[in-house]
Amino acid sequence: LNPKYQLIITETLRNEGISQQNRVANILGIGMGAPTIVEYGTPEQIQTYLRPMFTTEEIWCQLFSEPGSGSDLASLSTKAVDDGDGFIVNGQKVWTTLGHLAKWGLIVTRTDPDVPKHRGLTFFIVDMESDGVDVRPLRQITGEAEFNEVYFTDVKIPKENILGSLGDGWRVSLAILMNERVAIGGNVRERGSGAPGHLVQLWSDKELDDPVSRDKLIKLWIEQEAVRLTNVRAFENREKGTPGPEGSTSKLYEAEINKASYEFGMEMLGNDALLFPRGYALTQPELNFENETFGFTDTQSLFLRSRANSIEGGTSEIMRNIIAERVLGLPSEPKLDKDKAWKDIPRS
Template sequence: MDVRDRIAGLLASADPADQVGFLRARFEAGLAWVHFPEGLGGLGAPRDLQQVVEKELAHTPQPNIGLQAIGLGMAAPTILAFGTQEQKERFLRPLYTGEEIWCQLFSEPGAGSDLATLATRAVRDGDEWVVDGQKVWTSGAHHARWAILVTRTDPDVPKHRGMTYFVCDMSAPGVEVRPLRQITGEAEFNEVFLTGVRLSDDLRLGEVGDGWRVAQTTLMNERVAIGGTPGRRGGGMIGVVSDTWRSRPDLRTPELHQRLLKLWVESEVTRLSAVRLREQLAAGQPGPEGSGMKLSFAKLNQELTGLDLELRRDLGYDDWSFRRSEDVDMLGRGPGYRYLRAKGNSIEGGTSEILRNIVSERVLGLPSEPRIDKDVPWKDLPR
């Protein structure tokens, strides 16, 4: 059946007034992710057909990106790549419809940029694993039903080889979520304590000890999700800054004009690069190019929000409302909020320093920096 025929059938049979019901029907019609297999939200079709679907269904109920970003952008492609058939059938539909929200349990107090040094332990006990440790900077953990979790299962081998990847039940005994207040006044992310958390082996994604490879799939998709989504020309933050420029002729100076022109060019280059990246994704899995896009996005967003704040400096910052950030889109907030929130762009989804290493080594082919701990057993690493 043609994609447009499926879209027409969906619109004829599903009630848009019922958000969850409509998204369930869309999933069953294979119109959630057309490149996913049939029966799992897709049609096994080329990825670029998704653009047709999104355009035709633009005015129908959509997944809540603020709440579902981690599930849609990171958990779903990882489950598709490494999950069993039972795991795919169990998790993908409620993940897409928003009936189950996901978070990411990766970073730790002592293992942020260097994820492979993580210390959260998972010890096998029959058909279960017992998990103990602490995770931090976990966005959305306060309302998540499930989490993607990376643990240390073998401390006697080098750090990249002793990791195992799980789906974690956030309602399981021993899972404690504590909010972390950030510079904007919100508690968008959390620290999560795992104490004697028991996970059945059927919640494992990939092979035991292969968690680093599974995590790379998640991280590459995360960086594409953050920095590789193409927007419309003149949209996003460059559109906001341009509108401010037009409305405040009293604040214009030649220096600010030059900055605006430079940022417009950079925004357009970044937008077109995102389009090209999406075209590359249509042919396979995301590669290191996503790291470059995320790096570019962070720098550009911080410069744009800074310029916008200069142009509207008389407005100040009065948005200490302690709301969750997913309640209001960033572009719908004030210039002070946007400026402060953008500071996190160069940290979340991989720090800019780490991403520069990835680009230099895997894109430009430059020599890698010395890594003296590469072959050292994890248990012998200094901490």
């Protein structure tokens, strides 16, 4: 759908009380995978993957970051080797959200080490239930393990699972990243939802009436509303296709507002902020949460989880670089390895 119409449909469903849980449970599929498959996928891929993705019959994950390749994604080393009727994948991915629940993964691999790092990549759709896929939980500061590390040992991926074309993985990856930032920061939420909405409820529950704190609460609510309205405008102005740098702007401000909001929430709790109602038992999220915080409802957990908002999906520093280069027209940082073959770039 044209984003303008998708916005109208989403708001209509929400106003009628219809759950948006599918978008929360399968944010990586619906928010990032679906628009990229529509743009780069074959008709067969579109027919096969989109409906079970939207109904959450099949959960998706994103397989980008590696222990040695985070912000510099193009330096990744997970290899895919052509064996005739498919590709054999070996390597490790990390920070894979909901990887323990996923049926399908969006994975970028290196298929040609003899060309510069951005040109030797290929994008695949991988069956997470394939032989050789090992998913291990990563425990967070909240005690939960929503992230995972994933090991690939001689995993076979058929050639029909290439998304885009051979060697064109960087272009597809950029589309995924742009869609990710829109999904994280540019999603048009209901007015008063999210972090400021949580603060308003907390303020009411605590029966506070401090004018200084009230002013801070109102300021945070206004800032969140400004981001929400900016997202509405971006959706209305955007035609079908890959988002532009506006996703980076929204993602940056959303992360900073979330962090500031939950910091203020901890201030409102006073001494109770030292308590942790959920405990630190290792758990992994299931598909039964109805909000946008992976099931967290207490301020303490939300505060701890918000620390990652300025890291995941692209750090705030990277977002500022994108805004500087693509919006303000400032020169980019020099890239000394731009024309070197990947195999010739020194790595630790």
